[in-house]
Amino acid sequence: MLGVPQEQSKFREFVRDFVARNVTPYVREWEGAGRPPGDLFRRMGACGLLGVRIGEESGGMGRDIWFLSILIEELMRSGSAGVVMSVLAHTEFAVGVIDREGTPDLRERFVKPAVRGEVIGALGITEPTGGSDVGAICTRAERAGDEYVIDGAKKFIGNGSIADFVVTAVRTGGRGPGGISLIVVPADARGFRRGPPLRKVCGSSLDSGQLFFEGCRVPAHNLLGPLNGGFRQLVRGFESERLMLTVMAYSHMQLLYEEARRYGREREVFGSKLLGFQTWRHRLADVRTTIEASVAITHRAMARHVSGEPANDQISMAKLFVTEHVASVAKECAQMFGGNAVLEDSLMGRLHRDAFGYTIGAGTSEMMREMIASAEGLRG
Numbered sequence: 001m002l003g004v005p006q007e008q009s010k011f012r013e014f015v016r017d018f019v020a021r022n023v024t025p026y027v028r029e030w031e032g033a034g035r036p037p038g039d040l041f042r043r044m045g046a047c048g049l050l051g052v053r054i055g056e057e058s059g060g061m062g063r064d065i066w067f068l069s070i071l072i073e074e075l076m077r078s079g080s081a082g083v084v085m086s087v088l089a090h091t092e093f094a095v096g097v098i099d100r101e102g103t104p105d106l107r108e109r110f111v112k113p114a115v116r117g118e119v120i121g122a123l124g125i126t127e128p129t130g131g132s133d134v135g136a137i138c139t140r141a142e143r144a145g146d147e148y149v150i151d152g153a154k155k156f157i158g159n160g161s162i163a164d165f166v167v168t169a170v171r172t173g174g175r176g177p178g179g180i181s182l183i184v185v186p187a188d189a190r191g192f193r194r195g196p197p198l199r200k201v202c203g204s205s206l207d208s209g210q211l212f213f214e215g216c217r218v219p220a221h222n223l224l225g226p227l228n229g230g231f232r233q234l235v236r237g238f239e240s241e242r243l244m245l246t247v248m249a250y251s252h253m254q255l256l257y258e259e260a261r262r263y264g265r266e267r268e269v270f271g272s273k274l275l276g277f278q279t280w281r282h283r284l285a286d287v288r289t290t291i292e293a294s295v296a297i298t299h300r301a302m303a304r305h306v307s308g309e310p311a312n313d314q315i316s317m318a319k320l321f322v323t324e325h326v327a328s329v330a331k332e333c334a335q336m337f338g339g340n341a342v343l344e345d346s347l348m349g350r351l352h353r354d355a356f357g358y359t360i361g362a363g364t365s366e367m368m369r370e371m372i373a374s375a376e377g378l379r380g
């Protein structure tokens with residue numbers, strides 16, 4: 001498809017070159033703007049990078065999460081977690097679920113143009129009243145003839161302010177997880193409104209939108225999959241979303257390590273390079289060890305996920321371990337930079353800030369612990 005190399009090492013080289021030319025030089029500008037431009041999506045789409053796991057019949061590559069992890073690792077080399085989140089919120093969180101669950105008509109109308117980068121997608125689950133308890137969402141959709149009428153609000157939605165469509169979790173049935181459905185809401189639907197984007201202390205180039213549905217009318221055939229089957233569809237997506245964030249987090253640590261190692265070889269204090277001091281050599285040795293452990297636990301969980309065996313507990317452990325460690329690795333590496341660590345525009349400054357957020361998105365650390373404890377049968 002579109003000349004993207006199909007072999008892993010060639011694919012990595014291709015993406016590395018793409019990122020060096022089309023992403024890294026512009027990250028500072030996009031952090032300031034609070035979003036990457038539509039042109040990034042069009043460029044990625046034009047060379048086939050927006051459909052790694054999308055089916056070939058929808059214009060994608062039809063590859064698995066191992067291939068996707070190469071794209072994530074290489075995109076992370078731009079030094080902007082926000083840009084990577086924005087791409088994943090589009091290709092994986094929003095487009096992926098339509099490709100898996102949608103009718104041929106929905107795939108034609110939304111997936112194909114999204115893979116080409118002509119339109120941008122978002123996945124709207126979290127509400128102003130909370131995100132961890134997905135089964136309790138309140139945004140309601142009532143059937144009225146051949147339409148659904150939606151009322152409610154969503155918050156923290158990645159790409160929310162720039163999206164052309166939002167895969168929206170709505171309550172179509174009774175209380176709890178069994179009453180939730182997914183509906184594709186086009187941004188030009190009547191009664192759909194957006195608030196100002198939320199400004200964040202991390203991941204600044206990910207647009208985080210606030211969405212309002214006020215008697216919002218959407219054709220009934222935009223329902224994704226079976227009525228009241230949305231929770232199961234979301235849970236299926238959560239496994240790979242968590243793996244993606246975990247790949248981002250270990251790639252983030254690797255960048256922190258490389259930046260600290262570079263600085264440690266250059267910066268002189270008391271007549272010696274920083275890495276001339278055993279304390280810094282040992283601290284970076286600890287960081288390297290943490291990265292090795294993080295990659296190993298992630299790949300173990302990915303192998304289980306790809307094999308089709310139940311992987312929820314392995315994935316929760318990987319997400320918990322790696323995302324909790326990225327913050328401590330960031331603290332160690334930033335400390336080495338002294339005052340230079342707090343410069344807003346520096347790479348280390350951004351990596352330090354962006355290290356926060358991984359323990360919240362796609363399920364918090366507390367939710368991961370709950371799932372591990374439940375799988376282990378831990379109860380009083």
Ligand SMILES: Cc1cc2nc3c(=O)[nH]c(=O)nc-3n(C[C@H](O)[C@H](O)[C@H](O)COP(=O)(O)OP(=O)(O)OC[C@H]3O[C@@H](n4cnc5c(N)ncnc54)[C@H](O)[C@@H]3O)c2cc1C
Pocket residue numbers: 089093123124125126129130131132133155156157158159203206357360361362363364365366367
């Ligand atoms: C960078 C980023 C991108 C995001 N992108 C999206 C997106 O694209 N789409 C989307 O829908 N959402 C998105 N979110 C929202 C995210 O999914 C939620 O923030 C997350 O699920 C937590 O929900 P909450 O913030 O409402 O916290 P709450 O659910 O209110 O939880 C508050 C605190 O209580 C803890 N807690 C909750 N329940 C328990 C419990 N039973 N036991 C102990 N502690 C508990 C939580 O772990 C947390 O620490 C994003 C968030 C971030 C930070």
